[in-house]
Amino acid sequence: MLARGVTVTYRNGHTALHDVSFAIPRGTITALVGVNGAGKSTLFKAIMGFVPVATGEIRLLGLEVREALRRNLVAYVPQAEEVDWSFPVLVEDVVMMGRYGHMGFLRRPRAADRAAVDRALGRVGMEAFRHRQIGELSGGQKKRVFLARALAQDGRVILLDEPFTGVDVKTEEQIVALLRALRDEGRVMLVSTHNLGSVPEFCDRTVLVRGTVLAAGPTATTFTRANLARAFGGVLRQFTLGGPKLHDDDDPRQISILTDDERPLVQYGDRTQDREGAQ
Numbered sequence: 124m125l126a127r128g129v130t131v132t133y134r135n136g137h138t139a140l141h142d143v144s145f146a147i148p149r150g151t152i153t154a155l156v157g158v159n160g161a162g163k164s165t166l167f168k169a170i171m172g173f174v175p176v177a178t179g180e181i182r183l184l185g186l187e188v189r190e191a192l193r194r195n196l197v198a199y200v201p202q203a204e205e206v207d208w209s210f211p212v213l214v215e216d217v218v219m220m221g222r223y224g225h226m227g228f229l230r231r232p233r234a235a236d237r238a239a240v241d242r243a244l245g246r247v248g249m250e251a252f253r254h255r256q257i258g259e260l261s262g263g264q265k266k267r268v269f270l271a272r273a274l275a276q277d278g279r280v281i282l283l284d285e286p287f288t289g290v291d292v293k294t295e296e297q298i299v300a301l302l303r304a305l306r307d308e309g310r311v312m313l314v315s316t317h318n319l320g321s322v323p324e325f326c327d328r329t330v331l332v333r334g335t336v337l338a339a340g341p342t343a344t345t346f347t348r349a350n351l352a353r354a355f356g357g358v359l360r361q362f363t364l365g366g367p368k369l370h371d372d373d374d375p376r377q378i379s380i381l382t383d384d385e386r387p388l389v390q391y392g393d394r395t396q397d398r399e400g401a402q
């Protein structure tokens with residue numbers, strides 16, 4: 124995945140992303156990290172072709188976005204809030220939607236489509252729920268169903284919007300294991316997350332956004348104290364890097380991550396004002 128000089132301006136004139144450039148190789152998991160309003164969803168929308176790119180270009184597996192979408196190469200796992208859960212549809216039907224791009228005009232599933240749905244439900248451990256209404260599932264179960272839809276689609280580029288929000292630790296571990304397996308199959312995954320604690324654990328690369336890309340590259344060199352302070356500067360009260368997470372909350376002020384030795388790396392608080400690297 125490649126973005127070069129991408130600027131996205133909404134119809135009301137608001138430029139949500141300015142001059143964004145980064146490159147992500149195949150067979151990697153990349154975290155997309157930034158505060159609320161930083162432009163993460165806008166980047167996803169641009170990659171999905173939902174919003175036009177004013178300047179610059181995005182290429183997916185060497186193809187233009189339109190061509191990659193036409194070839195059904197891009198799968199999207201949405202945030203729970205984007206979905207109308209009152210719509211009466213069975214779990215297996217949601218997963219079958221992933222096959223639509225592979226079907227003919229009449230969307231009549233063939234044996235191969237049904238097999239892909241079975242496989243996908245199996246991979247996320249949701250076979251037993253296939254005849255349940257999607258609206259009746261828990262948050263974590265819904266996430267797994269949408270992951271299954273992406274698997275059934277067989278997308279080579281998979282975009283995941285906040286896959287860990289509202290899921291328990293066990294489900295999070297299952298999702299991470301699945302993403303690792305997909306990485307080993309050579310897929311490209313871009314994962315927007317507020318759950319900073321898990322980023323160094325399973326994301327090979329990190330893209331930090333705040334209206335533009337502040338830094339992008341291998342997590343080891345990008346997910347640094349200085350870069351995180353730039354991405355969250357002024358908003359984050361307390362912040363430390365590495366080790367187990369304490370909170371899994373949408374509000375960045377409540378995210379605290381401890382180092383292995385429990386020594387904070389960066390703190391924004393009443394007494395501690397280590398603003399190294401902040402802008």
Ligand SMILES: Nc1ncnc2c1ncn2[C@@H]1O[C@H](COP(=O)(O)OP(=O)(O)OP(=O)(O)O)[C@@H](O)[C@H]1O
Nearest residue numbers: 133135137139157158159160161162163164165166
């Ligand atoms: N349809 C729209 N029209 C105009 N401005 C928009 C639109 N959607 C988003 N924005 C603005 O663009 C900026 C980036 O928003 P975006 O939704 O991409 O942020 P985000 O990083 O995904 O935030 P969050 O973490 O809250 O999901 C924000 O300032 C937002 O108000």
